[in-house]
Amino acid sequence: MGLGGVWLISYLWARSLVSNIRLTREIRYGWVQVGDRLEERFTLTNNGVAPAIWVEVKDQSTMPGYIINRVTGVEGHGRNQWRTQSICNQRGLYTLGLTSIRTGDPFGVYTVNLTNPASTTLVVMPPIVPLPRIDVAPGGRTGEGRPRANAPERTVSAGSVREYFPGDSLRLIHWRTFARREVPYVRILDGTPSGDWWIILDLDQNVQAGHGWDSTVEHGVILAASLADQGLRLRRAVGLIANGKDLDWISPQQGEGQRWIILRSLALVGTGDRSLGELLKHTQPSIQHRSSLIVITPSLNSDWIETLIPLLWRDVVVTVLLLDPASFDMTAAITGNTNKIATTLSGLGVTRYVITRDLLNRPEARPGHEGQWEWRISPRGRAVPVRKPGNMAWKVLS
Numbered sequence: 001m002g003l004g005g006v007w008l009i010s011y012l013w014a015r016s017l018v019s020n021i022r023l024t025r026e027i028r029y030g031w032v033q034v035g036d037r038l039e040e041r042f043t044l045t046n047n048g049v050a051p052a053i054w055v056e057v058k059d060q061s062t063m064p065g066y067i068i069n070r071v072t073g074v075e076g077h078g079r080n081q082w083r084t085q086s087i088c089n090q091r092g093l094y095t096l097g098l099t100s101i102r103t104g105d106p107f108g109v110y111t112v113n114l115t116n117p118a119s120t121t122l123v124v125m126p127p128i129v130p131l132p133r134i135d136v137a138p139g140g141r142t143g144e145g146r147p148r149a150n151a152p153e154r155t156v157s158a159g160s161v162r163e164y165f166p167g168d169s170l171r172l173i174h175w176r177t178f179a180r181r182e183v184p185y186v187r188i189l190d191g192t193p194s195g196d197w198w199i200i201l202d203l204d205q206n207v208q209a210g211h212g213w214d215s216t217v218e219h220g221v222i223l224a225a226s227l228a229d230q231g232l233r234l235r236r237a238v239g240l241i242a243n244g245k246d247l248d249w250i251s252p253q254q255g256e257g258q259r260w261i262i263l264r265s266l267a268l269v270g271t272g273d274r275s276l277g278e279l280l281k282h283t284q285p286s287i288q289h290r291s292s293l294i295v296i297t298p299s300l301n302s303d304w305i306e307t308l309i310p311l312l313w314r315d316v317v318v319t320v321l322l323l324d325p326a327s328f329d330m331t332a333a334i335t336g337n338t339n340k341i342a343t344t345l346s347g348l349g350v351t352r353y354v355i356t357r358d359l360l361n362r363p364e365a366r367p368g369h370e371g372q373w374e375w376r377i378s379p380r381g382r383a384v385p386v387r388k389p390g391n392m393a394w395k396v397l398s
Contacts, residue, residue, distance in 0.1 A: 010109035013050045017103055020048030021074075023057065023116045025099060026396050032088050033125045038063075040096070044072065044080040051076045056102040063094040063122070088124045089213075091221070091267045096120050118396070125263040126218075126225040134353055136197065136227070136292055136319050196252035197231040198287055199224050200279065201242040202297035205271035209298060210328030214357060216298040219328075221266050223296050223321055223355065228262045236292075240265060241283055243274040277304035280311075289315045298323035300341055305348070312348060320345055320352040327356040 024043040032038055046052055057070045066086050074080040097119030104111040177185040201224045208216045224240065231238040232254065239252035240262050248265045250258075276299050284307070287293055293316050297304070308318055322345075324338045338354055345352040 006107055007109060010105040010107050013105040014110035014112050016048040016050040017046075017052055017105075017112045018114070020046055020050075021052060021055070021101065021103060021112070021114060022047070023099060023101055023114075024396060025097065025116070025118055027096065027120065027122075028395070031123060031125060034088055034091050034127045036088050036124075038066070038086050038088055038122075040068065040084050042068075042070075042082055042084070044074050046074040046076055046078050049076045050105075051078070052103045053106050054103060058100045058102070060098045060100065061094065061096045063088070063096070063124075064090050066094075091124045091126045093268055094122050094124065096122055120395075123264055123267050126221045126266045128226050128229045128263075129222060131223070131226050131230070132359065134227070134319075134321070135351070136231070136294055195290060195292070196237040196239060196288070197228075197292045197294060198252065198283075199228060199231075199238065199240050199294045200276075200283070200296065201240065201266075201269070202276040202279070202295070202299055203242055203244040203269060203271045204275050204299065205273060206275070207297070207299040207301070207325070208271060209325035210357070214328060216323045216325055216328050217271060219355065219357070219359070220296045220298070220323060221269065225263055225266050227294060227296075229259060232256075232259050238262065241279065242266075242269050243276065243279040244269040244272045246272070247274075275299075275301075275304065277301075277307050280304060280307035284310055287311060287314075287316050291316050293318045294321065295319070296321045296323070298325045298328075300325065300338060302341060302344060305341070305344055308348070308350065312350070318350045320350055321355050322352055323355045324357075327358070 022045045026041040028039045052074045055072050059068045068084040072080055099116040101114040172186040174185045174187045201220055210216055228238050235254060237252035237254045240248060240250040242248040248269060250261060250265060276297050322338060322341060342352050342354055
């Protein structure tokens with residue numbers, strides 16, 4: 001009878017836990033950047049009489065370094081609530097959730113496994129940081145550089161084409177030229193005027209140096225994001241081309257929407273195997289005269305400089321941000337010389353800046369604003385908030 005009674009009590013206890021244990025996850029802040037604080041609130045509810053003496057909560061989120069597993073408990077007809085915080089250290093697209101729950105009766109006879117399927121997708125954007133004075137050589141004339149009010153977003157000039165480049169949309173293929181030359185060609189979108197900013201980010205994996213945050217890849221992405229923000233604030237139409245694993249091609253536009261399109265694209269980019277010279281060669285027909293072309297690269301191979309010459313002949317104004325690979329990895333065997341490349345660019349009249357690892361490692365350039373508080377101490381010794389996080393509302397994962 002004793003064992004039978006324990007078995008019955010354990011069975012009824014476990015049945016109560018199965019029917020009455022609920023977990024709710026809530027998140028603050030709709031989007032985050034690298035360095036921002038991610039905050040979640042967990043509410044474990046027990047609507048039954050039997051208490052959950054132990055509850056193991058295990059998270060299945062994909063964000064690197066985000067560990068919120070917990071062992072806790074909750075009384076009968078009770079509620080247990082806690083918060084977790086973490087710093088977003090890596091840009092990318094991640095999933096928060098699912099969440100598994102394991103509990104059981106106090107005698108250890110039955111184990112209850114539950115799953116909370118609620119999840120959400122979170123994009124961690126690259127940070128926008130204050131930069132030292134980097135003057136983008138202006139293209140266009142006074143009054144140029146703004147999109148025509150009556151120009152649709154994707155106007156196509158059928159008379160202007162270029163060779164197909166891997167990653168181009170198949171919808172833009174110019175079939176008549178394809179049939180005539182037996183090589184795929186795509187139409188050039190003609191919805192943007194001269195004076196635009198084209199940012200070209202070199203993600204050729206063969207020329208990168210450094211690791212993680214201290215790498216030419218991450219510093220290049222941050223430079224691209226910060227310069228795009230700078231251009232849009234100057235009411236320029238800004239576009240982005242990046243030769244990552246997939247070709248990212250964003251035509252120049254103005255406005256807040258364009259900022260998020262560019263940041264989202266930069267959040268997801270990775271390295272590829274296309275060279276900068278190949279990329280510049282295929283983008284030449286799309287860059288209109290008197291546009292501003294901003295090239296961000298760690299490449300010390302002078303071959304890509306030759307592809308700039310036709311652009312310079314067409315009055316495209318080029319600015320090069322040359323990431324110095326030696327400053328990111330002192331031990332790597334680096335072929336080429338940064339000063340030699342800079343001298344060659346100077347001889348062509350190209351504005352150039354040599355960017356070292358130290359540029360973005362200054363305290364004022366460190367990212368991280370969302371979810372952070374800043375305080376000052378008043379003369380009376382009280383802590384007064386100078387800046388508090390925005391968007392403090394909680395959003396339930398669904």
